[in-house]
Amino acid sequence: MPGFFVKLMAMVIRSNMLSLRVARFVAAVMLGLFAAHAAAASDVFPRPPELEHKIAFWRSVFGEYSQHQIILHDRKNVSVVYKVLDFTDVVDLLDDTELRMHKRRIEEQEKAALRSLMLRLADDPSERGLDDEARSIRNTLKTHGLLKPEHLREIAEDLRGQAGLREKTEAAIMRSGRYLPYMEKVFADAGLPVELTRLPLVESSFNTRAYSKSGAAGMWQFMPGTAKRYMSYDEVGDDRRDPWLSTEGAAQHLSDDYSLLQDWPLAVTAYNFGRYGLARGLDEIGGSSLVELIEDYEHPRWGFAAKNFYAEFLAALDVESNALQYFGPLRRDAPDHFDEVTTEHFVRYDTLRRLSRQDAERFLELNPSFSTAVQRGELLVPPQRRIRLPRGHGQHFRSAYARLDDSELFSRQFVYYRNHRVRSGQTLSGLAQQYGTSVRAIRQANGLSSSHFIRIGQVLKIPPNGQRPVIxxxxxxxxxxxxxxxxxxxxxxxxxxxxxxxxxxxxxxVRLQVPASGRPAYAWHTIRSGQTVETIARQYGVSVSAIASANALSDVNRIRAGQRLKVPGG
Incomplete structure (x- = not known):
């Protein structure tokens, strides 16, 4: 819905034929629609008065301050802004590294000067001997009731610098056009508010290659442990890098967050902090709201990022909904339209790319999750993997796939080993758990006896785990x-x-990850039209005879659509 208003206003601006009366009418309709949309959104995503100052601050960060400006503000009360450093004049004089170092040096100098001023005011809160800038900062502190000595000494150690994000947000909104139609459909189909599809404005600026120091990756910034519950994350591929698959995972993640917490401000915050961590926090303080957590909960992990995440989300929504006001007319990227096909065998990546009739760059752009090992042919693309092709190419691909020679189709994965250099404190059992394999498999791959010790610096071959995580x-x-x-x-x-x-x-x-060794005795599979016992066995990685035995099938060809089969270990 927010994108609709931007497009409509752009049409009004481009039109030279609208009369003043018509223009006023269109503007009135737009304002009415926007007000209705904002009211509906506020019902789902409330704006507690206690958070308004945070939301206003982050609106200015996303929509007003440049990347070459740094806002020096109070960490706890972000609306208390002491000074804005502007580096616009030196941008063209320094290279990127020099500019980054210059910004960091000036920021630290200014923070030190602010600390010195606050400690001085703690000893003498009068205006004696203050220059105009120091007097202005003193007035800011006084306005917010922070001129008491105990407050000044505390906030002197709580200064924070925040770079503006205006340029990144503008680019992100334009980039989002490529993905939002698909994302909104996924979230609507899951019964989730489509406004949640704007979370990547906060998480990654819709950058599919975003990677954080903590190990979060992709547009939705999934951590490895969480990714294993919601998508494929193994030696074959990392679906965090795939904007379409990771969107499906994010919808499931947020659905699980809401299922536990039953409150969208809490569920949105849980996406950053963790749903069970929030539940523990609420239990500890006897609270039920995000505002109570922000004001009363104390925990080493409950820091600035988590406390501000919901306010950042609302601010990003505001800026995107009013993009015309903040950035002027924007041209969003055209949506990606594609066909999807599903592999039925283990097959080489290059074979799939050849059948797609796309160059290497375009094929990878539509299928970005595959690992380097798969792209180099060291591992195969497994069955039941979704492959994207430009719209209209699906039928040709299916026909060409059906004509593939048996020599290009494989019944099992290649054996592939990773190298791991042993670090201090690591054990075989710990490595087996880390890589989802067994101690026995690591020993066999490296010729280690049961009594063999490993040493720091030793390079071990880690065999593939052979199984996807059980969810x-x-x-x-x-x-x-x-x-x-x-x-x-x-x-x-x-x-x-x-x-x-x-x-x-x-x-x-809620989705739970089960230990890699844990598999249920069987799974139920409802037969779809066109399926055979052989294709079902291939899908679950079991034998035809195992399915026949589990279901007492005397003739594996006598099955029907809608029939339910037990799949051993499925």
């Missing part, structure tokens, strides 16, 4: 104990893998 979706009436028994795991293992302190936090619909 269980909680159903009504299930408990952690029952789920653990089903998968042959312990309750403690499930709690550790999913960061669940208390079993009572379990909610229907």
């Amino acid at each position: 269980h979706k909680v159903r009504s009436g299930e408990t952690l104990i029952g789920i653990a028994r089903r998968y042959g795991a312990s309750v403690r293992q499930l709690q550790a893998l999913n960061d669940i302190d208390r079993p009572e936090y379990l909610r229907v619909g």
Whole structure:
């Protein structure tokens, strides 16, 4: 909806034929629609008065301040702005490295000067001997009731610098046009507010190659541990880098957040902080709202980023909804339209690219999750992987795929080893858990006996885990104990893998990661039209005879659409 207003206003601006009366009418309609949209959004995403100053601050960061400006402000009360450093005049005089170092040096000098001023005012809050700039800062402190000595000494150590994001936000809004139609459909189909599709404005500026120091990656900034619950993340590929697959994962993630917390301000914040961490915090303070957490909860991880995340989201929504006001007319990127096909065998990446009739760059652009090992042919693309092609190319691909020679189709994955250099404190059992394999498999790959010790600096070959992570979706009436028994795991293992302190936090619909060794005795599969026992067996990585035996099938060809089959270990 927000993008609609921008497009409509741009049409009004471009038109030279609108009469003043018509223009006024269109503007009135737009204002009415925008007010209705804003009211509807505020029902889902409320704006507590206690957060208004944060939202206003972040609006100015996203929409007004340049990347060459640094706002020096109070960490706890972000609306208390002491000074804005402007580096615009030196941008063309320095290269990127020199400019970055210059900004950092000046910022630290200015922070030191501010600390000195605040400590001086703590000893003598009068205006004696202050220059105009210092007097202005003193007045700012007085306006916010911070001129008491105890306040001054505290905030002197709580200064923060925030670079403006105006240029990044403008580029992000234009870039978002490529993905938003798909994203909005995914979220609408999941029954989620489509405004949530603007979270990447905060997370990554819609940069699919974004990578943080903490290891979060992609447009939605998934951490590795979380990614394993919501998408493929293994030696074959990293779906965090795929904007379409990661969007589906983000929708599931946010749905699980809301399922536990039943409140969108909390659920949005949980996307940054973790749903179980927020639930623990609410329990500790006996609260039920985000504002209570911000004001009362104390925890080493509960810091600036988490406390401001919801306010940043609302501010980004405001700026995007009013993009015309902030940036003028923008031309958003055209949406990507594509066909999707699904692999039925293990097959080489180059074979799929050849069938797509696309050059290497375009094929990778539409299918960005595949690892370097897959692209180089050291590993195969497995069955049931979705492959994107430019719209209209799907039928040709399917026909060409059906004509592939048996020599180009494989029944199993290549054996592929990673190299790992042993660090201090690491053990074989720890490495096995880290890579999702077994101690025995690592020993066999490296010719180690059961009594063989590993040493720091030793390079070990790590075999592929051979299995995708097991994900269980909680159903009504299930408990952690029952789920653990089903998968042959312990309750403690499930709690550790999913960061669940208390079993009572379990909610229907939430996805749980199960230990790699844990597989249910069987899964149920409902047969679709055109499927055979052979294709179902290939899909689940089991044998035809295993399915036949589990279902007492005397003739594997006598199955029908709608029939349910037990799939052993599925």
